[in-house]
Amino acid sequence: MEHATLPDSLSAKFKGSFAYKTVKDRIPSILVKVIDVLARNYGKFKEDYGEEGVEDAKGVVGRLSGLRNEMQTDKPVLPLTDGRADVKLWNRYLEEVSAVQGSPPSWFTSAWLYVECYMYRRIQQAFEDSTILRTFDPFRAQKEAGLLNSESPIQSLASYVQQATQDPSTLSQQDIHTLFNQLIQVNLWGNKCDLSISGGTENYQKHDPIQQLSSLRPFIIVDQTDQIWNRINQPGASKRVDLIVDNAGFELFSDLVFAEMLLATKLADVVHFHLKAMPWFVSDALRGDFMWTLDVLRASGHAAVSHYGNLWHERVKDGTWVLCEHDFWTCPHDYSKMEAVAPDLYADLARSHLIVFKGDLNYRKITGDLKWAHTVPFSEALRGFLPSALCTLRTLKADLIVGLEEGQAERIEREAEEASDWMVSGNWAVVQYCEQL
Numbered sequence: 001m002e003h004a005t006l007p008d009s010l011s012a013k014f015k016g017s018f019a020y021k022t023v024k025d026r027i028p029s030i031l032v033k034v035i036d037v038l039a040r041n042y043g044k045f046k047e048d049y050g051e052e053g054v055e056d057a058k059g060v061v062g063r064l065s066g067l068r069n070e071m072q073t074d075k076p077v078l079p080l081t082d083g084r085a086d087v088k089l090w091n092r093y094l095e096e097v098s099a100v101q102g103s104p105p106s107w108f109t110s111a112w113l114y115v116e117c118y119m120y121r122r123i124q125q126a127f128e129d130s131t132i133l134r135t136f137d138p139f140r141a142q143k144e145a146g147l148l149n150s151e152s153p154i155q156s157l158a159s160y161v162q163q164a165t166q167d168p169s170t171l172s173q174q175d176i177h178t179l180f181n182q183l184i185q186v187n188l189w190g191n192k193c194d195l196s197i198s199g200g201t202e203n204y205q206k207h208d209p210i211q212q213l214s215s216l217r218p219f220i221i222v223d224q225t226d227q228i229w230n231r232i233n234q235p236g237a238s239k240r241v242d243l244i245v246d247n248a249g250f251e252l253f254s255d256l257v258f259a260e261m262l263l264a265t266k267l268a269d270v271v272h273f274h275l276k277a278m279p280w281f282v283s284d285a286l287r288g289d290f291m292w293t294l295d296v297l298r299a300s301g302h303a304a305v306s307h308y309g310n311l312w313h314e315r316v317k318d319g320t321w322v323l324c325e326h327d328f329w330t331c332p333h334d335y336s337k338m339e340a341v342a343p344d345l346y347a348d349l350a351r352s353h354l355i356v357f358k359g360d361l362n363y364r365k366i367t368g369d370l371k372w373a374h375t376v377p378f379s380e381a382l383r384g385f386l387p388s389a390l391c392t393l394r395t396l397k398a399d400l401i402v403g404l405e406e407g408q409a410e411r412i413e414r415e416a417e418e419a420s421d422w423m424v425s426g427n428w429a430v431v432q433y434c435e436q437l
Contacts, residue, residue, distance in 0.1 A: 006383075008371050009111035018399045018424050019112035023071070027119050030282060031068050034123060034138040035061050049132050056132045063126040067119070076104035077118055082128035084278075086327040089341065090121060093332050113369035117332045124278045137279045143289055146249025147296060154253055154297075156208045157186065158304035161257050165264040176265045177229060183258050184225055184431065185213050188393040190254035191246060191359050192426045209254070216429075221412060222378075222403050224433040228391050231354055231435070232267050241268040242352040244329075245275055246359030248285040252293055255358065256312060263320060270320050272352070277325040281361060287323055291316075324348075334368040336383040349387040357390060360397040363430075367402060378403040378432045391433040399423045403432050 038057045045053035070078075079091045097105050097114065107115050127133055147154075164179055165171070171179075186209045232241070241262055243255055255273070262268035276284045294316070298309030315321040328342035339346040349355055357366060367381040378392075381402040401409070401423060416422035 006368070006370060009113065009369055020108070022112065023107055023115060027116060028068055028071055031064060031071070031119070031123070035064050035068075037138045037141070038064075045133075053132050056130045060126045060130050060133060063129065064123065067122050067126065071107050071119065074106045074108045076106050077110065077115065080121065080125055082125045084124070084128060084327075086121075086331060089327070089331050089333075090118075111369065113334065113364055114332045117330070120280050121278075121330065121332075137286070137288070139279050139282045140289075143248040143283050143285075144292065146247070146283060147253065147293060150250040150253070153207060153209050153250065155300075155302045155305055157210065157254070157257055158302070158308055160210050161261060162304040162307060165261065168264050168266070171265065176267070177233075179261060179265070180229060180232070180267070181225060182210060182213060183254075183261050184228065184393070185216070185220075186210065187251075187254045187258045187358075188220070188429050188431060189213075189216055189395065190251035191393060191395045191429075219427060220429050220431060221408065222430040222432055224391070225431050227433040227435070228354070228431070231389050231433070232262070234353075238269045239267070239353040240270045240272065240351060242272045242274060242349060242355045244355065244357045244362055245273050245285050245290075246362065247283040248289040248293065249283060251358070252285050252290065253297075256293075256308070259321065260308065260312070260315075263315075268353070270322065272322045272324055274324045274326070274329065276330055277327055278330055280330050284361075287325060290323060334365045335385045336368060338385065339387075346387050352388045355388055355390040357392040358394075360394055363392050363394045364398055364400060366392060367400060369398075369400060372400065372402045374401055374404040374409040375406055376402045379434045382434060386434060386436055389434065389436045391431065393429075393431055395426045395429045396423050397426050401430065403430070 038061050042054050042057060045057050049056070069075075077094060077097075079094055080087045093114075094105070097110060101110070105111075105114065123138070127136055127138075130136075161179075161183070164175075189209065189212070232239070241259070243259060245252065245255055259268075259271040259273070262271060273290065275287050275290060277286070279286065294309055294312050296309070297305050298313060300306045300309060312321065316323065326342065326345045328338060328345050331341070333341050357363065366385065368383060370381075372381050412422055412428065413419060416425075416428075418425045418427065422428055
C-alpha cells in the first residue's frame with residue numbers, strides 16, 4: 001500500500017516528548033547499568049580468565065563510556081565496524097538516512113526507533129571487539145531474575161492450564177474458546193514485564209495471572225480477540241502459528257503456556273518462536289534464555305511446572321516447537337521494509353496461519369514508529385506489511401497508538417490516573433488484528 005504522505009517519525013527533537021526523555025535519560029541509564037555489571041564482575045573475570053579477562057572487560061567499559069559520551073553530546077551516528085553479518089545492512093541504512101536528511105543522523109535529531117536500536121547494536125559491538133567476552137550477555141542476570149522472582153504466578157498458571165487441558169478430548173468448543181480468551185489475555189498482560197522500559201530495575205509478575213484478568217479487562221482499549229479466534233479456529237489443513245517473542249522471564253513463560261494451549265486443543269499443529277540473535281532491549285529473549293527457562297522449569301519442585309519443563313523440552317526435540325533467529329529482528333528497519341531487506345524471513349512468515357507480534361518494540365516497527373493519528377486504522381498503519389494474518393499483543397509503553405475510535409484517546413486521558421502519560425505507563429493494552437487480503 002502506497003501513501004502519498006506519511007506522518008513524521010517519532011524523534012527526540014522535542015524536549016517534552018517521551019522519545020526525548022528516553023534518549024536523554026532512560027537509555028543512558030541502561031548503558032550505565034551495563035558498565036556497572038562489567039565492573040562488578042571484574043573479580044569473576046579474573047577468576048575465570050586471569051588478568052586478560054579483566055583487561056578485556058575494561059576495554060569493553062572504555063568503549064561503552066565513549067558511546068555514552070557520543071549519546072549525551074548528540075554526536076553523529078557512526079558506521080559499525082565489527083565482524084557480524086548484519087554490519088552491511090546497518091551501514092547501508094545509515095547511508096540512506098544520511099541521504100534523506102542531507103547530513104549524518106545524530107542521537108537527538110534522528111528517528112527515535114533508529115537511535116534506540118543503534119544503542120543496543122553498539123553495545124553488542126563493544127563486546128564483539130573484545131577477545132574473551134564476545135558472547136557475554138550483560139542483561140542475563142536481570143532476565144533470569146525476572147523468571148525466578150515470578151515463581152508463585154508461574155506455579156498457579158501452570159496448575160490452572162494443566163488442569164484445564166488434562167483431557168483435551170472432553171473439552172467442548174466453548175471450553176476451548178474460553179481458555180483461549182483467558183490465555184491470550186494472560187499473554188497480553190505478561191508484556192508489562194519489560195526491563196527496557198523500567199530502565200533495568202525490577203519489573204516482575206507478582207499476582208495470580210488468571211485471577212487478575214477481570215480487574216485488567218477495562219484497560220484493554222482495543223480488543224479484536226474474537227477476530228483472532230475466528231482465524232485460529234478455522235478448520236482445515238495443518239496450522240502453523242508464529243510467535244514473535246518479546247521479553248524473557250514471566251512473559252516468555254506466558255508465551256509458552258499460550259503455545260501449549262494451542263497445541264493441546266489442536267488449534268495449531270506447530271509453533272515457531274522467533275527469538276533475538278543478540279542481547280537486545282535489556283529483557284528480549286535469546287535462544288539461550290529460552291532453553292535456560294525450560295531447564296529451570298524442569299528442575300522445579302512443583303509438579304505442574306516440572307511437567308511442562310519436561311514436555312516443552314520434548315516439543316523442541318520433536319519439532320512441534322521450532323526456535324528461529326534472524327538478524328532482521330535486531331536491525332533498525334521497520335517491518336514494511338522486511339520483504340525487500342529480508343525476503344527469506346518474509347517468505348517464511350508467509351507460510352504461517354497466524355503471526356502473533358508481542359510487545360511495544362514490535363508494535364513500533366509494525367507501524368513504522370510514525371506520528372499516526374490515533375484513529376488511523378491498524379491495517380493502514382501496516383503500510384503493506386502483511387505476509388499472513390497477524391495480530392499484536394501490546395501493553396502501551398510508547399506514545400504511539402492506532403485503531404482507536406474517534407474521541408477515545410481524549411476520553412482515556414481524562415479518566416486515566418496517569419493522565420498525559422497513559423500511553424507510556426504500560427497500564428493500557430491493545431489486541432489488534434489484520435486479516436490477510
